[in-house]
Amino acid sequence: MKNSKKETKSISKLPVIKCFCGTEILLVPNVKVMSEAIEAHTERKHKLKVNNLAEVEAEKVRGYLITQVFDEASKT
């Protein structure tokens, strides 16, 4: 069964960074907003358990995401 409806998906794809966990975070040209988004994601997804392991994981996630932000930023 074919559906020939026009797809309106091809609006210019917004740049995103992707976390280990698969979550995509929209890349915005604002360092403050960006670091808040990273912080919020880390808090929500990677700091669920209150133990040392979770803390180390959170640090890793933060570093990983920030690296991607700078990578992306240097491309454009």
Ligand SMILES: [Zn+2]
């Ligand atoms: Zn994540």
